[in-house]
Amino acid sequence: MKPKTIQLLVSVQNAEEAALVMDLGVDCIDIKNPSVGSLGRPTFEVVDEVVNLVADKVPLSAALGEFSEEHDTLDVRLLKLPLRYLKWGLSKLGWPMPFVNHVREVNGFGRMIGAAYADAKICDAPSLPKVACLASRLNAPVFLIDTFQKDGRSLFAHVSVAEIEHLREMAFWGDMELALAGSVKWEELPEIKRIRPNWLAVRGLVCQEGDRRKPIDPERVKRLKQLLN
Numbered sequence: 001m002k003p004k005t006i007q008l009l010v011s012v013q014n015a016e017e018a019a020l021v022m023d024l025g026v027d028c029i030d031i032k033n034p035s036v037g038s039l040g041r042p043t044f045e046v047v048d049e050v051v052n053l054v055a056d057k058v059p060l061s062a063a064l065g066e067f068s069e070e071h072d073t074l075d076v077r078l079l080k081l082p083l084r085y086l087k088w089g090l091s092k093l094g095w096p097m098p099f100v101n102h103v104r105e106v107n108g109f110g111r112m113i114g115a116a117y118a119d120a121k122i123c124d125a126p127s128l129p130k131v132a133c134l135a136s137r138l139n140a141p142v143f144l145i146d147t148f149q150k151d152g153r154s155l156f157a158h159v160s161v162a163e164i165e166h167l168r169e170m171a172f173w174g175d176m177e178l179a180l181a182g183s184v185k186w187e188e189l190p191e192i193k194r195i196r197p198n199w200l201a202v203r204g205l206v207c208q209e210g211d212r213r214k215p216i217d218p219e220r221v222k223r224l225k226q227l228l229n
């Protein structure tokens, strides 16, 4: 039996990049503002433009920012858009009840991703296993491991392969898909293919010069797609 392919999610910062990666056949388009953080929130206007452009051709996701600092300023119109996935960063989140209540209030069950930071200690976020349990209880469709600090170090600088494999099992029993992200590098792709998450989520890797704030380079997307197959 042919092993399942790892699906590719690419984070875009505007409709132009969304059109580009849609043509290149990515499996999910994530909308974010990389210049304001790991899960930097895009404006409603940018998300709306991407939604109108992509329609229902490719599943969409949007980053909402860091819950502890930005949930008061969320433009609720974002939640009404047809986005398959939503993700809040959980840095500085001590007691998770306000987050749990928020997911209930916005009826985010089934589309709020459990986004965990591999460098949780640096940003005072709940640990990876804690987010995995929380996400499963909130009926999250996906458990994502990303990095908070975009300082050139990938998720593998903070979490071992054995830990990721354990988390993959937790995700499986929690009925969630596993997504890996966090400044992933070309030379780490064989390890990622060996771990075989459901999703690989990238931004920096497919941007010009590997810089997540620069525009997406189509050649890098093509190369990544080839290497994942």
Ligand SMILES: O=C[C@H](O)COP(=O)(O)O
Pocket: 011, 030, 146, 147, 150, 181, 182, 183, 184, 201, 202, 203, 204, 205, 212
């Ligand atoms: O959702 C995934 C992130 O956009 C990953 O970004 P990155 O590859 O620049 O760390």
